[in-house]
Amino acid sequence: MNLISEIGRFVIFMKFVLHRPEKARVFWKITFREMYLIGIDSLLIVILIATFTGAVTTIQTANQLLSPSDLYPTQLMPKFVIGAVVGTSSLLELAPTVTCLVLAGKIGANIASEIGNMKVSEQIDAYEVMGINSASFVALPKIVAGLIMIPCLIIIANFLLLYGGVLACSATTSLTADNLIEGARLVFKPLYLKVMLTKSFIFAFLITSLSAFQGYYTTGGALEVGIAGTKAVTKICIFILFFDLIIAQLFLKS
Amino acid sequence: MIKIEHLDKWFDDRQILFDINTEFKPGVANLVIGASGSGKSVLIKCMVGLLEPDNGKILYGDQDFISLEYHHKQNLRREIGMLFQNNALFDSLTVEENIDFPLRMFSKMSPEERKERVNFCLEKVQLTNANKKYPAEISGGMKKRVGIARAIALEIKYLFCDEPNSGLDPLTSRVIDKLLVDITKEFNITTIINSHDMKTVLDIGEHIIFIYKGQKWWEGGKNEITEARKSNKELNEFFLASF
Numbered sequence: 193m194n195l196i197s198e199i200g201r202f203v204i205f206m207k208f209v210l211h212r213p214e215k216a217r218v219f220w221k222i223t224f225r226e227m228y229l230i231g232i233d234s235l236l237i238v239i240l241i242a243t244f245t246g247a248v249t250t251i252q253t254a255n256q257l258l259s260p261s262d263l264y265p266t267q268l269m270p271k272f273v274i275g276a277v278v279g280t281s282s283l284l285e286l287a288p289t290v291t292c293l294v295l296a297g298k299i300g301a302n303i304a305s306e307i308g309n310m311k312v313s314e315q316i317d318a319y320e321v322m323g324i325n326s327a328s329f330v331a332l333p334k335i336v337a338g339l340i341m342i343p344c345l346i347i348i349a350n351f352l353l354l355y356g357g358v359l360a361c362s363a364t365t366s367l368t369a370d371n372l373i374e375g376a377r378l379v380f381k382p383l384y385l386k387v388m389l390t391k392s393f394i395f396a397f398l399i400t401s402l403s404a405f406q407g408y409y410t411t412g413g414a415l416e417v418g419i420a421g422t423k424a425v426t427k428i429c430i431f432i433l434f435f436d437l438i439i440a441q442l443f444l445k446s
Numbered sequence: 447m448i449k450i451e452h453l454d455k456w457f458d459d460r461q462i463l464f465d466i467n468t469e470f471k472p473g474v475a476n477l478v479i480g481a482s483g484s485g486k487s488v489l490i491k492c493m494v495g496l497l498e499p500d501n502g503k504i505l506y507g508d509q510d511f512i513s514l515e516y517h518h519k520q521n522l523r524r525e526i527g528m529l530f531q532n533n534a535l536f537d538s539l540t541v542e543e544n545i546d547f548p549l550r551m552f553s554k555m556s557p558e559e560r561k562e563r564v565n566f567c568l569e570k571v572q573l574t575n576a577n578k579k580y581p582a583e584i585s586g587g588m589k590k591r592v593g594i595a596r597a598i599a600l601e602i603k604y605l606f607c608d609e610p611n612s613g614l615d616p617l618t619s620r621v622i623d624k625l626l627v628d629i630t631k632e633f634n635i636t637t638i639i640n641s642h643d644m645k646t647v648l649d650i651g652e653h654i655i656f657i658y659k660g661q662k663w664w665e666g667g668k669n670e671i672t673e674a675r676k677s678n679k680e681l682n683e684f685f686l687a688s689f
Contacts, residue, residue, distance in 0.1 A: 315536055318536075322548055
């Protein structure tokens with residue numbers, strides 16, 4: 193029952209958010225600022241996480257497939273298979289899902305606490321009394337900025353995952369960068385790109401809209417603002433994993 | 447002018463406001479007084495549309511605010527200014543950007559005209575040399591002045607002040623009171639001040655409504671309050687407790 197009323201509140205919130213902005217120039221000015229905060233400010237963490245995850249995934253996959261095993265003759269295993277595994281998992285899971293789970297913590301908590309703080313300090317009420325649609329004014333620029341910047345971050349993360357793999361190859365003797373790239377190219381399907389982009393847009397919407405929603409309905413004081421941030425991150429992570437499963441089922445069901 | 451007719455407000459199964467009827471005239475300092483929890487903030491929030499009453503009418507001129515459609519309500523709100531208890535200044539904007547904000551959103555003024563208007567409002571609230579400062583860098587009294595300047599930036603008809611003296615020293619409180627009265631008279635605004643500061647009541651209260659447990663308990667002017675205390679036990683208790 194609680195979940196249903198929460199979904200109902202979210203739908204009503206979105207109905208107010210998806211309104212034409214009061215003044216286009218002001219809207220785009222705020223949106224560009226948000227694009228900087230969401231995109232450029234998150235670049236470093238995305239670069240670090242993607243590069244390291246790519247390197248670790250490559251080393252671990254190579255270890256599992258090329259180490260001597262009683263199950264199959266590992267010397268017969270083509271080395272490009274490691275590239276195929278790393279390339280495909282980067283596109284389908286690591287770049288969109290892992291990056292967005294990290295961004296949920298960074299961007300989601302930030303948006304929820306920023307809007308929550310505005311709510312408890314009556315700034316949201318001030319917008320309302322002025323005749324401004326406060327939900328749209330505070331949330332829409334963040335959602336639009338997220339929808340533009342998060343997919344860009346995910347595309348960057350995808351390249352960096354492979355780059356991390358290439359770096360890991362240079363540190364090992366069992367695998368070369370050519371093996372890795374060749375494998376990734378061999379199994380590439382346009383469908384994988386479609387899945388990655390679909391996930392990135394849906395996850396971007398979930399991160400920005402759920403955190404804005406959580407912040408907008410904050411009541412109380414500083415303590416509740418902190419709680420709103422934590423709740424937002426938890427909800428975003430759950431929904432990302434849930435939609436990850438649904439998208440995989442829809443696009444990749446064999 | 448604002449007229450309230452038979453206003454009721456409930457929170458779940460608890461009634462907060464009981465059949466409030468009154469009238470607020472322009473150019474007059476209208477005060478809503480009462481103890482904490484009496485319902486005066488709820489009354490103001492209902493009047494500006496931050497809360498929805500369960501019964502009654504709130505008439506701005508001849509328009510019933512409650513039954514107006516969302517779009518018309520938003521238009522009417524552009525004639526309303528509000529000074530919040532915690533000032534509600536936008537902390538990412540400087541003092542002048544805060545005052546410029548409603549002008550940028552709703553006026554068709556050029557940047558030069560807006561700048562002129564911002565300076566005019568700052569002059570009205572006697573605040574100088576703070577244009578480029580952020581709210582976190584100025585004192586409580588200055589924040590109140592910025593709040594008033596922002597509220598009057600657009601040519602408003604109605605001004606609501608929720609506890610304008612809260613957190614201020616007695617001297618600054620008197621300055622803010624005088625400022626509110628001056629602005630009310632000069633621009634012929636319908637001003638409604640929510641207060642529990644008896645000094646304010648006796649200084650500027652031309653039209654006073656005393657709210658007790660969600661009901662309008664007494665209504666009159668500052669000159670009548672002394673006489674009313676003799677026959678009104680609750681008003682007398684509130685008056686004595688305020689000093």
